[in-house]
Amino acid sequence: MRVTIKEIARELGLSHSTVSRVLNQRENAMVSDTTRDRILSAARTMGYRPNRIAQALKGARSGLIGVFMPESQEHFFSEVLFYLRRCVELAGFELIPFSCSPLNVEERWLKLLRWDLEGVLVFDYLLFADGLGQALLQHHGFVPPIVGLFNAESHLTEFVAFDFAPAMQDLLTHMTDQGARTIAYAAVPGSFHVAEHRYRCYQHFMVDHELEQHRIDVVGGTTLSESALLSAHELISRRSKLPDGIFCQNDEIALGVYRALRQHGVDIPGDIILAGCDNAPFVAYLDTPLTTIVLPIADACQAACQVLQRRIEQPDSEPTRRLMRTSLVIRASTSRNSRQPVQASS
């Protein structure tokens, strides 16, 4: 079966502790050079591979970091997962994702806790819906260090999130500058919520500027883009007057809306200006490239990993709550003036 330190020891007529010492003690190990060499070469030729499970059980480090995340196909999550994995692996850990749906959050959280993870990164959007998060965290027993992901309104003691305020301010200012007066907010129904930072920014702006708020509920399709397409279709065929501008909570929605508008011959940005959020890789490649809000996802993921690592290594250090700056990229979809769109940012 598997080569263990015992087998190496037996092979060499040594004790397994000597082997262990050579194999993972630093250079200054108290062993004769000859035995060290014998052990090292035996380990190599026999193909010894340390058993992480046993090492983890022994109590030191498990080397595992969990991610608790919604089971979602959105590009945003893929991208986040990509960067998190990269950082975590670079730091010498392995990342083990636990996805869950609203129906099985608790079950999955319990499952996660069975692996003694050294830390957990939690997308606390859904976790904290309906106070469930509080309930989960109150589960008895040990809970590893947690860093919340991307909810600026997080109740967690540590988190990394995006500060949408400046970019949203820039964007909505830009949109009104372009002449938009009725600016709709397109999102899935659950997102029209005070805990949703982007929506809060929108509300504030509209109130401040005495503009009417409009919601577009994105529903009905099998994918987000399709839902957006359908909802936009419905909007167009229903209302006599369309909004002048539409902000979409993410670029998948923006894509669906874009397509619906084009299919109906609505000109972008002539008739309606359109903006999204996330800077998904495809939005710059549309015939009318989309204005969008750029999130420093890679940086945010790196920050989250660093915060978690610090918490792991120095359990008593000060909690970190970090807001990452977002910025605006203005493209053709909101640029009515013929002059070159200006790169605004926050």
Place this chain on the structure above:
Amino acid sequence: MRVTIKEIARELGLSHSTVSRVLNQRENAMVSDTTRDRILSAARTMGYRPNRIAQALKGARSGLIGVFMPESQEHFFSEVLFYLRRCVELAGFELIPFSCSPLNVEERWLKLLRWDLEGVLVFDYLLFADGLGQALLQHHGFVPPIVGLFNAESHLTEFVAFDFAPAMQDLLTHMTDQGARTIAYAAVPGSFHVAEHRYRCYQHFMVDHELEQHRIDVVGGTTLSESALLSAHELISRRSKLPDGIFCQNDEIALGVYRALRQHGVDIPGDIILAGCDNAPFVAYLDTPLTTIVLPIADACQAACQVLQRRIEQPDSEPTRRLMRTSLVIRASTSRNSRQPVQASS
């Protein structure tokens, strides 16, 4: 710290083995109803959570399935990962992804082997490049059951892959029907390889129909789409005569090429017909929706998980090599006739 079986035992004045028996033996356990109840309620109130690491060490199941994959941001991998995770979690395992670059394949493979995984799903595109795969598999010691992912030319004893032949045949036939005579194949340099099924299909078709082959090397950008954009730009500004049609190895490339052509005022499908592969979620939403090849990714992932599970449960069963059918979706980007595009499929 953590509530263990021993603590419950101590609390109740029982032995830890009794507790263990109650906690995971089936219903017919040989325990008095009263002690069972005491134990179960104690476990609940104390918040006992079985330690998977310890369970794994004890030798039964680790409950872990690994994925060995390239560190890539391509949408294809995200989607595959999404479905694999779903299937694996549904089957009661956890999925732990190990990503690697060409520079550290071996190191990462060794790292993976340290966790005693019950099975591994391997993207064997890169693993088997340069015969490295053979080398890795020959590492001494136990190697868990492996199922290869998506390489139809795999040398692994078990795999699930895509059969591009019918869809490629349909597509290229369709493209020539639309009048294309010089059809270029756009891909990253490493992909012009006999082991790449799509490319082989292309070569055969071109030879069979006595058509000249053209390569577009996709290079130079930071993302695949950007590289494609740049390469297409270069192509346009360099050559006097452009190809009539371009097949792109995936939709990210197709997107970049699409954008470049549009920027240069090249009409799609008027001047050039364009097709991609993967049916990425955005290609149907372009102003000129893209013809593409649809891979049954969800099914393929499910199949791969089933094959692996079977191998785990019945180590001596017959090896499975499964090819999944792909199909063609014809959209506007290759439809020159005004008549409604027909849904061809294989």
Place this chain on the structure above:
DNA sequence: TTGTAAGCGTTATCAT
């Protein structure tokens, strides 16, 4: 410099 032994949290095999 090396070996002995205990322990990590489980499960499983024996006694009792």
Place this chain on the structure above:
DNA sequence: ATGATAACGCTTACAA
């Protein structure tokens, strides 16, 4: 019906 004990592979005092 329950308890003592060994074992999984490893790390780490402590003893020799």
